[in-house]
Amino acid sequence: MWLVVGANGQLGRCLQDVLVQKNVEYVATTRKDLDVSNSDAVSQFLSTGSFSTIVNCAAWTAVDDAEEHEAEALQVNFNGPRNLAIAAKNAASRFIHISTDYVFSGDASTPYTVQTPTAPLNAYGRTKLKGDEAVLEIGDGQFPVIRTAWLYSRYGKNFAKTMTGRALQGLPVGVVDDQVGQPTMAGDLALLIFQVATAETFPSVIHGTNSGHASWFDFAQAIYESLGCDSSLVTPVASTQFPTRAKRPFYSVLDHSELMDTSITEMRDWIDALRDEIPHIMHYVKNEVK
Secondary structure, three states: OEEEEOOOOHHHHHHHHHHHHOOOOEEEEOOOOOOOOOHHHHHHHHHOOOOOEEEEOOOOOOHHHHHHOHHHHHHHHHHHHHHHHHHHHHHOOEEEEEEEHHHOOOOOOOOEOOOOOOOOOOHHHHHHHHHHHHHHHHHOOOOOEEEEOOEEOOOOOOHHHHHHHHHHOOOOEEEEOOOEEOOEEHHHHHHHHHHHHHOOOOOOEEEOOOEOOEEHHHHHHHHHHHOOOOHHHEEEEOHHHOOOOOOOOOEOOEOOHHHOOOOOOOOOEHHHHHHHHHHHHHHHHHHHHO
């Protein structure tokens, strides 16, 4: 039986979809069910069930708020995975932790490998990195950390759904074109997680993003085009026009070469994933508008 922690998020929901498709029994928890920052609560919860695999999708993801609430973000992004990793080790369970591209500085010009030194720009990145380090140490490399970026899906609030809503209304939008990364469909990431969990061997750190790269402007244009909408309504702007409390990395492309010589398949190109997911996003957006 699997345990999905952070079940209400878009990745948690997509992972549940995959487990249903694979006929895998699972328990899914939200923060109301399990406060991962409470070590006693985590230990007690894991002792009540026999979980073969535990996946931590829970995180403090409010990047700007973390600048002013780093201590609170640390509770979720560091103490949470540390508590889960300790309890998983005690229960002899597999444990997989989801991390972020924000552990890097964002000033590179070539894709980051898993060996690239980390240097987070902001409080969110710092707290996530501390969580990664704890998991890697506790699991002695056997609890993989999967870094992802620019996550979107039909679920929750995300960039792709926001752009879809604008496109369907025929509205213009200005989108930054000086930040480059990898739009990543949460459903594809969920499938990668399942592969990792069922593989005999795996790297201790994995880059879980769709292949290729794009700017936010490119991503928005592709969304408009995939919906059959006028992509000229999307105009490029500099990130300085959208000042934020937390610094964002300008370059967040992750290299996948750690998956060579493993049974784990590199995730497909981001544009192919978007074309598959956009009909579902459109359906959800239309129903949410109603």
